[in-house]
Amino acid sequence: MIQARGVGRRFASKRVIRDLDFEVRAGELLLVTGPNGSGKSTLLALMAGLLAPTEGEIEVDLPRGRIGYLAHEALVYKELTALENLELYGRLYHVAERRETTGALLERFGLWEVRHQRVGSFSRGMQQRLALCRVLLHDPELLLLDEPYSGLDASARSLVDDVLAEAAGAKTLVVASHEPEHVRPLATQALALA
């Protein structure tokens, strides 16, 4: 599903990623680890197609509508409510049963009661939970999760554990994390960036 051959990425003169080769097949979970600044987020952005490699090539054998990408930022509008943000993404991703799916996700991630509140008033953890709703809304085949536990409390972390456990094997996952102990038992391969 994902093939990387000699992938490198520079930002001006700074080389963030160099000479990466790996393959992720359908149903596998690739755990990407490394310290801050090692290029984990850049690698996921390359897989999502938001960045292009400056060396080598990376192929993702899926249309972009089948990818779910969790970034550091929630990628949602602060002036819109949680429900309005998910409604917008649901329309753009042409989700068939948009209202039911949106409602079920908001319920699952504990945001149903605050669905009419603007995202700007949300805590970091609530924004991360909304971002997870956004990522799962269109039932993607490939999940690219950049620090999925970031900003979450214990109950929300266990929700992410559940999501990963459900998706492992059924979907292809790439998870970048600097606290990999949650993900390692599910990972089929690991990539350590220096």
Next chain:
Amino acid sequence: MTYFADVAALARKDILLELRSRDTLPAMLLFVVSALVVFHFSLPSDASATASTGLLWIALLFTALLGLGRAFTAEREQRVLDGLVLAPCDRSAIWLAKSLGVLAFLGVAEALALPAYALFFEPVGWELVAAVLLANLGLAAVGTLLAAMAAASRARELLLPLLFLPLVIPVVVGGVGATVVDNPGRYLGFLALYDLIFAILSWASFEYVVAE
């Protein structure tokens, strides 16, 4: 039909964001009226109609620039543009929806600016209204594309005017020309041609502006 449903969803979102944040439209309204008031007092009382028309177009151009500078603010925050770009909809739908929003804001600003112009300077004729309406299409089309390009840059406040102002000189030429000559048809046709060419170019090239 899906394409236009995507455009409608995105345009509705832009209008809703503006109604909530009131970031752009009040600034555009205040600016255009302030500019016309300043021009009224700075222009000699015996100045020609051509001079006042020129000043009106300058005010409209910079009002548009003010709106365009804020057009992608919400997308820049929280990197929402990445989220939109990853959606399976045609990326030109993002441009078209944003252009429609810019067009609406410009229309509202001009609904205030033209009566103010009539009050301070000259009566507003049909040819000025037609020229302004045609100019809006070109300003919104080109401006939205350039605003998206500038939004990705650190020097966006500098980059947008540097790119926008030279490209919209034909709009000023057409707009002033249509207002001051006896037979404005040629200039209005010129504005329509500009709109057509630049709308097609902007629509087709937006994909490459937002994709690396």
